[in-house]
Amino acid sequence: MTACRLPHGGRIDRSKRLRFQFDGREYEGFAGDTLASALIANGVHLVARSFKYHRPRGIVAAGADEPNALVTVMRDRARCTPNLLATQVELHDGLVAESQNRWPSLAFDLSAANGLIAPLIPAGFYYKTFMWPRGAWSRLYEPRIRAMAGLGRAPTLPDPDRYTRRYAHCDVLIVGGGPAGLAAALAAADGGAQVLLCDEQAELGGTLLAAGDATIDGKAAPSWLSEIIVALSRHDNVTLLPRTTAFGYFPHNMVALAERVTAHLADPPQNQPRERLWQVRAKEVVIAAGAIERPLTFPGNDRPGIMLADAARIYAARYAARPGSRAAVVTAHDGAYRAALELAACGVEIAAIADARTGPDGPLQAAARAAGLPIRTATTVTGTRGRQRVSAVELSQLASSGSETIACDLVLMSAGMTPSVQLFSQSRGKLRWDDALQAYVPGTSAERERSAGACRGIPGLQAALSDGYAQGEAAAVAAGCQAGAGRAFAVSATEPAQGGMPGAAAAVRRTRQPAFVDFQNDVTAKDLALAVREGFRSVEHVKRYTTTGMATDQGKTSNMNALGVLAQVTGASIPQIGLTTSRNPYTPVTFGTLAGLARRDLFDPVRGTPIHGWAEEQGAVFEDAGSWKRAHYFPRAGETMHDAVKRECEAVRRSVGLFDASTLGKIEIVGRDAATFLDRMYVNSFSSLAPGRLRYGVMLRESGFVMDDGVVARLGADRFHVTTTTGGVSRVLHMMEDYLQTEWSDLEVWLTSTTEQWAVIAVQGPNARKVIEPLVSGIDLSPSAMPHMSMREGRICGVPTRLFRVSFTGELGYEINVPADYGRAVWETIYAAGSAYGITPYGTEAMHVLRAEKGYIIVGQDTDGTATPDDVGLSWTIGKTKADFIGKRSLALPAMAAPGRKQLVGLLTVNSDIVLEEGAQLVVDPRQGVPMSSVGHVTSSYWSPALQRSIALGMVKAGRARVGETLHVPMPNETIAVNVAPSQLFDPAGVRLNG
Amino acid sequence: MLLIRCPFCGERSEIEFRHAGEAHIPRPLAPASLSDAEWADYLYNRANPKGLHVERWRHVHGCGRFFNAVRDTISDFFVMTYKLDDQRPDLAQLAGGQRR
DSSP states (O other), X not given: OOTTBOSSOSSOEEEEEEEEEETTEEEEEEETXXXXXXXXXXTOOOOEEOTTTOOEEOOOOSSTTOSSOEEEEESSSSOEEEEEETTTOBOOTTEEEEEOSOSBOSSSBGGGGGGGGGGGSOTTGGGTSSOSSHHHIIIIIHHHHHHHOOSSOOOOSOOOSXXXXXXXXXXXXXXXXXXXXXXXXXXXXXXXXXXXXXOSSSSTTGGGGGOTTOEETTEEHHHHHHHHHHHHHHOTTEEEXXXXXXXXXXXXXXXXXXXXXXXXXXXXXXXXXXXXXXXXXXXXXXXXXOEEEOOOBOTTTTSTTEEEHHHHHHHHHHHOBXXXXXXXXXXXXXXXXXXXXXXXXXXXXEEEEEESSSOOOSHHHHHHHHTTOOEESSEEEEEEEOSSSOOEEEEEESSSSOEEEEEOSEEEEEXXXXXXXXXXXXXXXXXXXXTTTTEEEEOSOSSSEEEOGGGGTOOSHHHHHHHHHHHHHHHHHHTTOOOOOOOOOOEEOOOOOOBOOOSBOOOOSXXXXXXXXETTTTEEHHHHHHHHHTTOOSHHHHHHHHOTTOSTTTTTTTHHHHHHHHHHHHOOOHHHHOOOOOOSOSSOOOHHHHHTTOSGGGSSOOBOOTTHHHHHHTTOEEEEETTEEEEEEOOOTTOOHHHXXXXXXXXXXXXXXXXXXXXXXEEEEESTTHHHHHHHHBSSOOXXXXXXXXXXXXXXXXXXXXXXEEEEEEEETTEEEEEEOTTTHHHHHHHHHHHHHHTOTTSOOEEEEOTTTEEEEEEESTTHHHHHGGGEESOOOSTTTSOTTEEEEEEETTEEEEEEEOOSSSSSEXXXXXXXXXXXXXXXXXXXXXXXXXXXEOOHHHHHHHHHHTTOOOTTTTOOSOOOTGGGTOGGGSOTTOXXXXXXXXXTSGGGGOTTOEEEEEEEESSTTOOOOTTOEEBSOTTSOSSOOOOEEEEEEEEXXXXXXXXXXXXXXXXXXXXXXXXXXXXXXXXXEEEEEOSOOSOTTOTGGGO | OOEEEETTTEXXXXXXXXXXXXXXXXXXXXGGGSOHHHHHHHHXXXXXXXXXXXXXXXXXXXXXXXXXXXXXXXXXXXXXXXXXXXXXXXXXXXXXXXXX
């Protein structure tokens, strides 16, 4: 029997002994223990060091509201979870846990020295201090502060567990399996509703799990609870989900639940996920989330052994763990009297009950007096003693100047109960301040939901059951189901407790001991007063400046006290101060649960072309183009990227190259008005394009700026094969649909996305025709029959093809469209046929170099959404006689033709070996002072094998007038001189195209 | 997550839709006849009300159709959706009849 385990009682299973480790020491516990209850049963109270001051801390609560006891649980090297609450970790045999945020040990933590400089590091210190000397911030202060920040250590190995996802619809979702939630479930089930009930704890029951000697309908609470759970489980239409936290409330009654499936098991089965995310769409929701006890804010209120009164009671009643032997009770709420009575019955000596109120007088006070417990009214706490365990409290009368020191090893504190309104607040419901309760309660709902029991300020077991049943019934009826048969609950239990205060205990005398408001972020009442003195008035500012309520517990035990302190300091009322917004998740959720199966290969969809496999086998290096993988270059053995690209470019211009252009966007545009539609969408005139011809199309936004470009083929009077950039196709198609559906619904046009229907094989180079001629049938490839920018339908390798004679390289070339499923076979056949000519596969890098040598732009690289056609030398594409097209009116705005606009030019470095950096800025005078005025920037830059020197394109103010001028590129290590040149650097006359 | 009622497909979750700007702003039939200021106004100026707003939406991951909607910019809830050819609803009347 461990030191503090009570010989009888509790819901632990004494037949199942468990062994566990905490900070390297072995302990014993039982099935049904949490790590916290087992530690308390072993007499261990020091479990943590606080975030900033590294003060010794103990267990304060018994559930999700615990602020201090954060631990790391290690199953193996890959399963190492930090920042778990010891109060929520279910004990299993072999559990290994460690405390956090301390070095070298919990008992002796060097960082406790922070406490000595506490006056220098109050809340918000980093906004005001550690600023001098300037260099010291990045070299000294920041690395040190960063190393001290944080609580647990993140695991370094990938998470090996599986996490899955479920979607569920139900009539009534009930959040909370305490008396109110269970009663609601009974009512809804009675009414025939599909019910889903979830509770964050391993066992349903909530407050019924430690109900003392309460009876319901003549049965002891534990028996009534078991019967109800059995009855609910028998309903086909009821799903009970323990270990499941409703953590987020989303619009239209979508509620997210995190179900912990196997983490509590000593030996989790391999075929089960560790956690499961539920996304539940409920017709109606009942929130039965209960209430959380508030700590009392007094000097020295954070020592190990100082805990919430009801938590202490729960450790004894539910876990048979005695939290101490001699207790002082400090309270402003009746609930602590109940805790005192129950602990006294377990053998804890109650040294004193110090009630901050002047004349508390109710049944609980009478019972305490009858039990002989010493009560002092109008008494507050002015200090505590004890380093790693509380050893005494100092009590002072509010009226007089006397004080009294009471020796104790346990302090029960209670400042009242706070209704849990977080989920209601997340649903965007309006909260209402209840002055009588001194609490925020749910006001007007924004969703189809209602709250029941303590979470809407209705305390006590009887009320929880009746209210729960009523709300459950209302929910079922609102969901279109029946009303239940009606049920009354005959309850005999302790009267609901009265009293409670938010804010700090009255300060009777000056003291250096800090009164903590937010335990987890080490925020004291003094910090809040400091924030107000420094001018922060809005609660949103005070919260962010002091970080109160911003720790992983999200202020469950601190928000109301913080508001109370602010009210006391400013003299305003709490409703005047307001309340910050609750955000999801209610408690921390594992990343894996949110990611589900979308990890590694399934994280992002990857698109590959029909030729991808062939390129992989050839050892191509790939790059990402949106979701596509594209071959970047095809290195041979021993080649660097530079070597490979040089070889590929030279091969294209010398003989013939092979390029996969399948990712290009394609849209089939069909209909009586197709040509009219294209005339309106593009700058070009497409109605004048003859069938069998291609035209390079430029599309603008209505604002007049270049949005996309691509070659358009006319197949017939009413049919066009439009191409777009790889990344722009969905944008272009969306814009086309927009105009067709919302502006020109009178046009008879249909749009079909065909990007993935055609594989596109580019064969480029002086020998291109020779390579493909033997493979093509039904098409006359001779130059006169098929000139540059023409298109023919026929067959290649026996397969249908739309053969385009078009070039993005400036060489004789073709783009061969074949149905995608034939793509690889046709590619391989062309590759084999071209071997006699040394046909060379080339990737996107070589493609970029070859087009840049010709001054062809890439939309989105050379343009940035602010370039007009004229800016990039494309005025010639604009149809002269068109009355209107998208963007035309904007081109006539004065700014669009103003002198000094950036224009596309070529840039040749004076030292031809230097390759400019893309994005580098250009200046006229390199010796001007900083900040310099830029006249332009480099958009594309490469080593050009054809010109045997570096080349670049750039956008330069009044660029075309500057041809011949020298500009300068200031770089960190040097300034590079460049000559402005025309943008078409290689074969400007286009002789090679017409081969 | 928000449910939006596509006039063609019924209620679907918000991730199937794409916002498409303020509704009932037709493209001028004769842009050439507008002054520069009038054209800039058409291009760039849009209402930004606190309260009910008429908007275009597209069921992009569904039927692909554009439609109009009245959305409350404070609560983010949709009050109604209607087809492109339907008459623009009276916002003042709608606001008066709203539950919240």
